[in-house]
Amino acid sequence: MAPRLVFVHGIGGPRDPATELAAWSAALAGGMRVAGHSALAATLEADPAAHAAFVSYADLFGPAQAQGADDTPAEAELLAALVAELVDEAAESAEEDGAGPEELAVLADARAEATPTGQQQGAPDLARRALNAVTTLLSLRPWDGAGQWLTPKLMVRHLGQVARYLARAEADGDGATLDARIRARVAEAVGDGPVVVIAHSLGTVVALEALHERRAEVPLFVTLGSPIAMRSVVLPRLRPQPPAVPDGTARWLNFWDRDDVIAVRPRLERDLAPGATGVRPVSARIDSDGLWVHTSTKYLAQAAVAGPVAEALSPARG
Template sequence: MAELVMVHGIGPQRETEEELHRNWVRTLARTLRDNGHPGQAARLEDGSLTVAMAYYRHLYDRYAPRNEWDMPLPEPVAAAGEDVAEDIADNIRQHASDPAARDEATRALDELHAEVGPEQGPAEVLRMFVAMLGRLGPIARSGFAALSSTGVFHLGQVAAYLEDETVREGAIEAVLSRVTPDTRAVVAHSLGTVVAYEALHRLEQPLPLLLTFGSPLGLRSVIRRRLRPQPLRSPAHVKRWVNVADRDDFIVATLRLRTLFPDDDAVLERTRLVRNRNTDPHAATQYLRHWETVEPLAELL
């Protein structure tokens, strides 16, 4: 019976549903209050505005590393993770705000492609990509790939969703089980935007708002090849879709998501650009601190 359904993205196993729910709600309430909406903030905080977190991170338990060097990913998942890693580096090469970061990503990709040979399997290539990502400034500052196992596991979450039907269907069900006729908005971050996209195509009742941020929708070699349904189009029952991106968010596939959709798609609006803190440009709470992100919710609620 939640009026607002939140869908998380990639992250550590130790981050529980309760922690994610609390952090998102607290940040959202602060942004509403700071921008002249104390009543909505109070409703969020006291629970009179019902909020649910669609939680699916437990589905990755079998892929969680036991130590820094452990990488329990089957070959298809490792190969998909490699595709994700290359796209992330290419995102930095294409739209990082710092020209030095763009040059750094270009050099790293060229060097890596020169090193990769047919004797290496997907797992070893993925390790090489993770090591490369960990040296790139925008990612190194965020801690995304601080350890080999951490980076592999984060990439593995995206890859496992795309390659493991149990994970995929479980995540989609986590969203659909939270969305009811009372739901007024779905708010999704990172991989959660992919889950929400696929889940909401199965929705059978109207949804006033889909709000996405830090989205990898549109990654060329991964999402656009494996996303369901194809070609890209807004879910039929979604009435408004607002997407938000930071050009230094390395997960963001494109700053112009709208251009990947049909010209007559009137649901998805032009992407709103924000500037998150340089130390963690992909964090969900960084996006929720911006009025550009929260304004559509304020209008709706």
């Protein structure tokens, strides 16, 4: 049985599944051609729906998203911690790259803005601190290329989706929490397998947890721009604990770009236990062009990403 492709998106606003499926497939096909898999690329691009599914869940963030992620203390606290860790990662990268004193001073200001004081902090204050820190970060490269968000407030709102997912709250009338409803859409697309799952950003967290629950046959799991390695926010809140590779996953490739401000430095090999067959994540750095590299299509167009996907699909396709 030929594996199917399942794409899982990350943070951001609502999107049209058909349009996204075509865009992700086209980007992946471009990378496949560079990697020497032109025939498979043509097949995928000609009829994406026959070979792939796009999991869309951004609409589930809708109602509370209109109010903002700072309405509940738990989510505001998670958002503040998320921004603080992103600032720390940015500072670490800047120091390693030999950044000048002006840039380091700005990052220090952002860290101070993101860090709560000794006094008890309410949700509005935590949200305000997160917004101030992001506003400061947007004055630096590569954050200043984050044109997809237009404003710091919108960027914080989208980052707040990570906090809302990890808060395990917002139950519907049937008692299903927001995170469970999101994973249910992934599980529906995955089915009984086999599937090659490609997930981006927050979608990597969603897909990882869904694959633990679904236990499908996954010849290849690809994560792009993942925040899974965020040790203070994401990693300790993953389910199940301790974090591990899903048992049905035969291979896990994790790709990150040094200029991707959402993806932290990969430590997955150390932080996640192997699956039942001893599989561990393997991380690889890629370098995309342009100022803003945290887009799924920039990752997918890389031969280093698309090549292994083509190899996972080709043997079964014959």
